């Protein structure tokens with residue numbers, strides 16, 4: 001989804017860069033429009049570098065090469081239509097007054113009038129300006145018109161005073177935008193245990209046997225689950241990534257440490273997602289001292305315990321268990337065999353032989369398999385894929401009969417059996433189900 005961030009001219013303008021990053025972490029596409037005042041505090045280049053898009057700084061053509069074309073004069077309308085939400089952070093007293101009174105004298109204020117998307121404002125200003133009856137009356141007017149106000153925090157302000165007026169935290173603003181976009185908290189109340197990264201088995205004090213997993217998929221799942229309202233326990237093998245804020249990180253190294261961590265925490269979980277690449281073998285003997293080069297070396301390996309199989313054996317009623325499968329050949333068939341062998345509710349099958357996706361890559365494509373369905377996800381950023389996987393996992397809590405009914409109803413209403421072209425929603429028993437575009441749902445009637 002696409003979000004326009006409006007930056008107006010206050011000292012908190014520099015914090016808008018963090019707001020942009022927080023929105024991007026939620027897999028939202030972000031563009032930025034700055035008022036003239038904002039440009040006194042922070043350069044457009046900062047936002048251009050963060051978003052990879054031109055930053056809009058004026059209602060009028062600015063560069064020498066830009067002429068006063070029709071395109072430029074209607075850009076605010078095009079941008080207003082492009083955005084699924086407009087969030088102004090920081091919103092100064094001045095911008096709130098202009099919005100409240102319909103004064104359209106620059107790009108941001110003009111776009112505000114032109115957009116029909118949800119509008120959010122995150123005010124930041126001096127405490128006296130915030131408490132002034134004029135500002136409060138403007139806010140009241142905006143609220144009555146449906147603008148969502150992200151209240152400022154209290155504390156020491158840049159002006160030296162103490163009180164309300166600090167820009168809300170970037171994560172808080174991003175969450176408010178997600179809510180406005182209708183991205184539901186469909187994992188609220190759930191505890192999700194996620195494993196990530198590649199385990200390592202020591203050969204001697206300096207060497208280990210590892211694999212190419214970076215942890216990116218598992219960390220993306222942790223962030224997505226958290227933003228959908230879940231409490232997340234992330235059990236991670238070594239990874240260079242920063243964990244998402246507020247999730248509980250349990251660091252492990254070996255398959256055995258991961259096993260112990262998972263089994264000791266899994267009773268708390270309503271959903272277990274095992275995206276870690278776990279070593280299947282460990283050396284039968286770990287040398288105390290660094291192994292010296294003395295000619296050919298033969299190492300005996302012993303199998304590690306299959307953690308996922310153990311998790312399935314110890315599962316509690318109602319607990320959902322999702323595995324991953326890394327395959328280099330016959331991905332679907334091997335994935336399906338693994339699903340049945342491991343007894344999980346679903347398995348995410350990755351063909352890790354493909355260049356540029358999967359292990360250590362930013363992109364991934366996968367097939368989500370259950371006992372009766374196969375859904376192909378095309379290559380996309382791992383954070384976006386994480387949400388698609390969670391959409392399907394949440395769907396597993398629905399009775400399968402509904403799932404079949406939903407897909408066939410969507411297919412017949414659209415006259416296609418290619419679900420990648422479906423964007424329709426179906427209402428069954430008063431609940432609206434959306435057949436996600438971009439994925440191919442193949443219902444297997446068995």
Ligand code: CTP
Nearest residue numbers: 274275276278279305306307308323324325326
């Ligand atoms: N897994 C696990 N414990 C292991 C090995 C794998 O819990 N010792 C989990 C992984 O986290 C993943 C799933 O099992 O969710 C499948 O992992 P994968 O490496 O694809 O398969 P294996 O079970 O190792 O089978 P094989 O290597 O024969 O394909």
